[in-house]
Amino acid sequence: MHEKTTFNLIKIHKSKWLFCFLILCITNLKAQQISSIEKIAAYGYSKRFSDSSASKKMQQQALELAKKRKNIDDEVICYSYLALTQRRLLHIKEFTRYADTAFILAEKTNKIRVKAFATLAMGALKSYIDDKPQALDYLLKSYSLFSKIKAHDQCAKIAADISYLFSPASPEKVQKYAQEAMEHAAKARDAESQLYARLAYGGYLTDKLESGYSNEWENTLDFLKNTVIIAEKKSFDIISKSNIGIAYVNLADLYSRGPKPINEEALLQNLGKATDIAKKYNIKIIYRSSIGLQGMYYSEKGDYAKAEMLFIEGIKYQLSLPYTDNYLLATFYNCLKEVAVKRNDYEAYYSYDTLYTKYNQLKYNETTQKLLQNADARFESSKKMERIKQLELENELEQQNKLLGYGIAGVLLIGLVFMFRSYYFRQRYYLKREEILKQEQTNSELKVQLMEKETIENLAARLSLERRLLRSQMDPHFIFNALGNIQSMILQKDTIPAVSYLNKFAKLTRQILEQSRQELIALHEEVETLKNYIELQQLRLNNSFEYAIVCDESVDDDILIPPLLIQPFIENAVEHGLKPKSKEEKGMLQINFTQQTDQKNLICTIKDNGIGLTASRKLKTKENHQSLSTTITHERLSKMQKDHPYAGFKVLERESENGKTGCIVIINIPIS
Template sequence: MKNSLSKWLFFLFILFFSYSNAQEISSIEKIAAYGYSKRFSDSSASKKIQLQALELAKKKKKIDDEVICYSYLALTQRRLLHLKEFTSYADTAYILAQRTNKIRVKAFASLAQGSLRSYIDDKPQALDHLLKAYKLFSKAKAHDQCAKIASDISYLFSPASPEKVKKYSREALQHAAKANDSESQLYARLAFGGYLTDRLDQGFKEEWIIALNFFKETVAYAERYNHNIISKSTIGIAYINLADLYSKGPKPIDESAMLENLEKATKIAQQYNVKIIYRSAIGLQGMYYIEKGDFAKAELLFIEGIKYQKSLPYTDNYLLATFYNSLKEVAVKRKDYEAYYSYDTLYSKYNQLKYNESTQKLLQNADARYESSKKIERIKQLELENELEQQNKLLGYGIAGVLLIGLVFMFRSYYFRQRYYLKREEILKQEQANSELKVQLMEKETIENLAARLSLERRLLRSQMDPHFIFNALGNIQSMILQKDTIPAVSYLNKFAKLTRQILEQSRKETISLEEEISTLKNYIELQQLRLNNSFEYHIVCDESVEDGILIPPLLIQPFIENAVEHGLKPKPKEEKGLLQLNFTQQTDQKNLICVIKDNGIGLAASRKLKIKENHQSLSTTITDERLDKMQKEHPFAGFQVLERESENGETGCIVIINIPIL
């Protein structure tokens, strides 16, 4: 009887200990988690269910459940790429979490904040928040969350810290095994597979077979538990990683296995609209066919990818630019320069759109970092005020206790109390002043960063002015080498190298001298002469009114020279000699340099008809016009005109008049 009673007491003790350490999951959290699980299959229903859970938490005034609902909503917005809503939900969860001491609640808030910081490329803050969330979820024994967070931490440390990548990817596997959850298992296996792939990239080629077997097991696991895995993108990533590993293996590679995995990844990407998987699958297949020498199949693959992308209700400029760039490479391999020119035009179009989207995203991320930092600063101030409030309460209790002991200590207690308040008030005022100063410094730093970014945009704008000429020049050099025209090829290459060096040096400067600009133009025109078999001549004349040593913005004139050569002189019949004339005059009172460019080409009307037939859209004058528009705030006369040339002897051609501000 005594032994039986002891066993029951021991059993009750174990039950009580387990209950006190376990983190109870509320019914509202279960509703929010269910809504989050539908983010891939039905995003609209997912948001609706989570918002219903949030409203229920607010109605019942349960802050803990509110924090978890906001966290799930933030993670869902990341999946939908909605930065504004993502930031709002994540910051709200983090602010509300300061009112509670529940481990699981604080863990969710840190997870949402870490995910946000990772999304806006703030890696140090992302690691801080995710490590905090990992520690808290470990205390709560939430092994499924720990597996995913440890995996994300390993990705953030890759490839700079191989030991930490290994540590957290292994811990992810351990937590996933304890969670006994298919999705957590796959997530952790992908993280550890990433560590094995990093090892191969670091030179440990002998470990290829280990990595291959591990990825085979991972893909088999994903296929076996496909219905239990909510995040279908992870299955697609597993296929991509295995296919990529086959491509890195010893030759000859297992072609059928690689292509089979890429086809499976492509189907998942199309079914669940996962852009990065689709881009990687098509890209790997295309690169394989290019290396194999099957250029026709590679070209059809990229064209099929473009057709599929254009059939969707949205436009992914990054994806289209990538595919057209790959088609250019195929055209070079096939020596089909006409196709290369066509693909290059479309690549330039989507690459510019991609660049605009990328710049906009950088600005949005910077704004999000700034706004979130201000909120965090406010949170710290509120935490300090709460801490002071708690200290004041404790102090009040202490004083009440002292008063109960006796009237003897009353005066002394009162004196020290008043002294304490005065001191804390001074500290609080000082800390408040410091916080305001930090906000002012942050605003100033943001303005300076914005100015620097705008300056960078201008430099990038200039650096993209002439990709068409560079690609044509390289194509011509390649053609000469293939035709064994060694001497012209070497001459062409020397001139091209000199011109490239001049453009790179000048693109980093805000101003250059007119002598430098003319030197660059001469080199560029002579290179065009060499490319077009000296089918035209040129003259550059500086008027006596032009002062020595004047400074102008770099690379403004060259795009118009390119247009004159490409669209005016190049289409001219071979039996007619082309002529290009440049004349510089100075208007001292208006601080303007006037550059007049004349050519005896086919003229504006004929050039436009030719552009329509060739479906070509030049961006050089548009970019130059944007640069001159920016200069008009300080130099109102900046601008250019393009006119049809009128001549009494029947000559055709164009005249371009450029008003360049003297800086």
């Protein structure tokens, strides 16, 4: 039919260019159709949850068939599917290798569908290694390419992933891409993409409730209910079973945060279904979320025995599996600790805390290893991009040399008279061009080496500083004395103060460990940590001093500052200023916060009426003491001065007031 239409057009208009245009259109249309090899790879990819071994084997067979037929387009798509499968299996090296191979091979083709798959795989890789800006660039490009060929199923999933990446920084873009995901899913009529899109849009509605739109809770509830109904009705057609579990968890979580009284039956019913899904398909994150929400609900309800039973059941189930999930075990033991505190069962608290410490350390080691792997993957990916540019320069050089040969042949045909002159000037031009390209190639290689050196040095310096920071945050003498005082209270049967201070000590320890891994925290969190620390120091020193923390009216307690910058100076003020002070006079520690909006600085002023700098230095000389925490704080503030020139601190002798001594510390802290 196409040939007949084309023939009639030629006959009517007698236009050869129109005939060529139609041929190109038909060729391009056929090029966008799904090949038999891609269908094999896609079917293998669909089995990644049910049978990962068979999934990889089928995709490898499709890849070998594409190589045998020397079809680069099918090779790229097979490599892309293999990369996405490795993401599901958490194999970072294979994931990186397949994604990079797909992206490099895609440069040799101009097919939209092929390039769309390659950029999708690369975007998924960047998202996996926490390179959000690069992930957004690749996914937006892939989304644009798939939109051109109207691949609505792929567009729905990619738009949903883009909305997650924009959250919570840009609510408008979250809404935009979540809505577009819903529109593409409706056109695709595919159960998998429909659930994927609805989860993204449901996430946007839930975030909107947290932003203050509580009057839309009923609308959000209806939307999540319909999502669960669709997931149950089309569960056979949905490959990603984890998404079904997420739908149940999201609905249960919304019930838990809804108006009182909570619909307990609906909450527990959805969590039970989520737990069944997690056990059946071995989905760790769904299992952790469902058991955790149930335990938290019973704990808040006051049924501590039921909450404890649920967490213990979760631990037993995890330990029965052939692998160990340290993150899940640490989470459950931490929940059991909180239940033990509420039940005043301190013996159980101690046993749970011992196991929590064990698995939490293992979890931290795994997290550190993953960070190193991600940093290495980012570096390798960047290095490969540089290699690609280098190869492009070499290809350009090769093309220039070919053009040189064609030029010489052309000159020979024109005549012997112009041959020498033309050859001389062209040869000179291309040799100079070759030297430039070789120099650029050399520069690229040096740049790769420099990137490798800088990446390793920066990573080593950062890890070293973080380890030293963690070691400096808790003084062993302070811990020993605080625990000794608490033990003394318990022996004297002062149970209530002892429990109060024990909770403060546990809370302080947890705050310092958590905040030391964060880049920024809110000011009110820092103040809360300081209060806990100072009150424990008061206990240790038999309430020999008082303290006051005052924030200026212009200071917003939600501003973000680097964590644990102020505590070392408080420690110095107590240890070297107030502690040596005569017992006849009451010590006083004052902390004031003011804000300089124009310089983006928070000024923290610490005053004490201790023995003063001069006397303190003499004691330090005798004790041969070196303040590690102050040194690290100085290093941290020095690193911040690149972006915030006002960052730093100074220590001054307090002016004598009625014969009193003391010290003043002024800290300029960058705020975000």
